[in-house]
Amino acid sequence: xxxxxIAEHDNTSIKAAxxxxxTAATRIGGEIHLLxxxxxxxxxxxxxxxxxxxxxxxVADAAHYADQSPENLAALVVANASSYGHILAPATTxxxxxxxxxxxLLDVAQISEISAVESADTFVRPIYAGNVVATIxxxxxxxxxxxxGTAFEAAGEDGSAAxxxxxxxxxxxxxxxxGRELTKSERPELTAAxxxxxxxxxxxxxxxxxxxxxxxxxxxxxxxxxxxxxxxxGFVPNDYQVGQTGKIVAPQLYIAVxxxxxxxxxxxxxxxxxxxxxxxxxxxxIFQVADYGxxxxxxxxxxxxxxxxx
Amino acid sequence: MKILVPVKRVVDYNVxxxxxxDASDVDLANVKMSMNPFDEIAVEEAVRLxxxxxxxxxxxxxxxxxxxxxxxxxxxxxxxxRGILIQTDVELQPLAVAKLLKAVCEKEQPQIVLCGKxxxxxxxxxxxxxxxxxxxxxQATFASKIVVAGQQATVTREIDGGLETIEVPLPxxxxxxxxxxxxxxxTLPNIMKAKKKPLETTNPAALGVDVTPRLKTVKVTExxxxxxxxxxxxxxxxxxxxxxxAKVI
Numbered sequence: 074x075x076x077x078x079i080a081e082h083d084n085t086s087i088k089a090a091x092x093x094x095x096t097a098a099t100r101i102g103g104e105i106h107l108l109x110x111x112x113x114x115x116x117x118x119x120x121x122x123x124x125x126x127x128x129x130x131x132v133a134d135a136a137h138y139a140d141q142s143p144e145n146l147a148a149l150v151v152a153n154a155s156s157y158g159h160i161l162a163p164a165t166t167x168x169x170x171x172x173x174x175x176x177x178l179l180d181v182a183q184i185s186e187i188s189a190v191e192s193a194d195t196f197v198r199p200i201y202a203g204n205v206v207a208t209i210x211x212x213x214x215x216x217x218x219x220x221x222g223t224a225f226e227a228a229g230e231d232g233s234a235a236x237x238x239x240x241x242x243x244x245x246x247x248x249x250x251x252g253r254e255l256t257k258s259e260r261p262e263l264t265a266a267x268x269x270x271x272x273x274x275x276x277x278x279x280x281x282x283x284x285x286x287x288x289x290x291x292x293x294x295x296x297x298x299x300x301x302x303x304x305x306x307g308f309v310p311n312d313y314q315v316g317q318t319g320k321i322v323a324p325q326l327y328i329a330v331x332x333x334x335x336x337x338x339x340x341x342x343x344x345x346x347x348x349x350x351x352x353x354x355x356x357x358x359i360f361q362v363a364d365y366g367x368x369x370x371x372x373x374x375x376x377x378x379x380x381x382x383x
Numbered sequence: 384m385k386i387l388v389p390v391k392r393v394v395d396y397n398v399x400x401x402x403x404x405d406a407s408d409v410d411l412a413n414v415k416m417s418m419n420p421f422d423e424i425a426v427e428e429a430v431r432l433x434x435x436x437x438x439x440x441x442x443x444x445x446x447x448x449x450x451x452x453x454x455x456x457x458x459x460x461x462x463x464x465r466g467i468l469i470q471t472d473v474e475l476q477p478l479a480v481a482k483l484l485k486a487v488c489e490k491e492q493p494q495i496v497l498c499g500k501x502x503x504x505x506x507x508x509x510x511x512x513x514x515x516x517x518x519x520x521x522q523a524t525f526a527s528k529i530v531v532a533g534q535q536a537t538v539t540r541e542i543d544g545g546l547e548t549i550e551v552p553l554p555x556x557x558x559x560x561x562x563x564x565x566x567x568x569x570t571l572p573n574i575m576k577a578k579k580k581p582l583e584t585t586n587p588a589a590l591g592v593d594v595t596p597r598l599k600t601v602k603v604t605e606x607x608x609x610x611x612x613x614x615x616x617x618x619x620x621x622x623x624x625x626x627x628x629a630k631v632i
Contacts, residue, residue, distance in 0.1 A: 166540075172512075175516075176478065176516075177516035181597065183509050202506065204605070205604070211599075247521035248521040256544060268632070293632060317506065337396075348612075362609040
């Protein structure tokens with residue numbers, strides 16, 4: 074049976090996590106269809122049609138899909154689910170929001186945030202903040218699955234799928250979006266960045282967080298991340314948070330500055346290729362996972378590091 | 384207005400879990416158990432809504448083994464009025480829990496079900512959304528701020544790009560994120576008082592819910608461990624190693 078992947082998009086382009094999810098679908102095997110629900114979303118649909126491995130893009134274009142509310146989106150997915158053996162979406166805050174609703178309405182279990190595909194009905198997923206890895210077999214006729222983006226390569230964008238329009242479902246009118254405050258940044262997205270500079274409580278204040286870490290991130294072309302402690306202290310907004318309940322990242326280089334390394338933080342970054350830790354406490358747990366540890370006062374180390382990078 | 388708060392008994396967040404030697408499951412023998420931290424935030428928020436004169440009753444509910452009573456008592460020590468235990472030794476998966484909660488919602492008729500956004504054991508992040516789907520109610524997940532006025536909740540949600548605010552008519556399911564509040568510590572007098580609060584026990588069969596697991600755990604393993612690398616002397620040493628050894632910059 075075919076696999077339905079729900080595209081995440083902003084009506085003009087598709088989000089990178091969709092590409093990783095398509096790769097997970099190719100591991101299952103079978104024809105892959107992308108479902109895209111939006112409003113005036115032709116540009117996003119065109120981008121979706123270029124995703125390699127996808128044979129068909131199903132587009133539902135209606136005013137009540139503009140914000141992709143979980144109630145309306147789940148109802149649309151459920152109405153189109155019967156011919157599919159698998160329904161996949163990225164394990165982003167959007168996918169995590171609507172997919173369990175899809176699963177419940179189909180009366181099937183959801184397998185959350187898979188990190189590998191063993192077979193068409195068996196998947197691998199981290200539990201206990203990534204301290205344990207479980208292999209899970211589903212007995213349900215339709216497998217509803219969310220996918221951890223960092224665990225799968227991005228699919229190519231040289232495909233040419235057919236675009237078909239899908240009739241929109243009803244507007245359930247259950248929730249209304251009244252505003253979004255999105256963090257504006259010229260930097261790469263955290264979950265897709267090759268280099269991440271991340272700060273913790275040790276940064277001391279929002280001012281020093283920005284003053285010391287931004288030049289370093291700029292120099293390295295890096296995204297900025299943070300520990301929960303730094304977000305709770307108000308140094309940076311919530312969307313900077315890396316960890317069990319924040320963003321899961323796996324860049325080539327992760328530089329943790331003034332982060333002690335609680336297991337909840339390690340859960341979000343321990344799959345990074347190279348980890349650098351800068352902390353004045355030589356006993357900090359972050360050093361147990363760091364490839365390169367530098368024990369020292371970050372207020373002295375960071376300027377020196379910037380100077381060394383020229 | 385009645386608020387229902389589901390609470391889960393999980394391995395304490397400070398415990399480093401181990402896998403059983405036969406790889407069948409996580410070893411839970413003699414491990415400290417606590418209320419799921421996100422559920423504690425949900426209980427706190429519900430109690431604050433009651434203290435603020437918006438809610439009239441906070442009912443906490445837990446499904447699982449008999450010891451879940453302790454979790455319910457903890458929630459009542461924070462300020463919940465009464466507890467419901469759905470007792471079973473069967474492994475409960477999110478869909479089954481959502482069905483149990485649906486059965487209780489039909490009986491209790493709450494205006495708000497306030498869940499933790501995810502449990503820190505299975506990290507599933509499903510139950511609240513599933514319940515909302517089964518009830519055909521709106522959902523407002525990952526809440527960092529909740530304002531209830533009349534028959535509507537205005538909820539600020541933590542999303543990947545920042546924050547968004549949505550308005551949902553009640554009844555609705557809301558799920559709590561980390562920054563919704565900081566739960567209070569239960570005082571000794573409140574812990575004593577909680578022991579006398581009503582706690583009703585029921586079971587899945589009495590609620591007419593089939594809780595047979597749909598997912599089978601084939602095996603559990605520990606992920607490959609990262610080993611500590613080396614300490615570098617200073618910034619110059621670090622940059623040199625990143626360039627020539629790790630070749631990542």
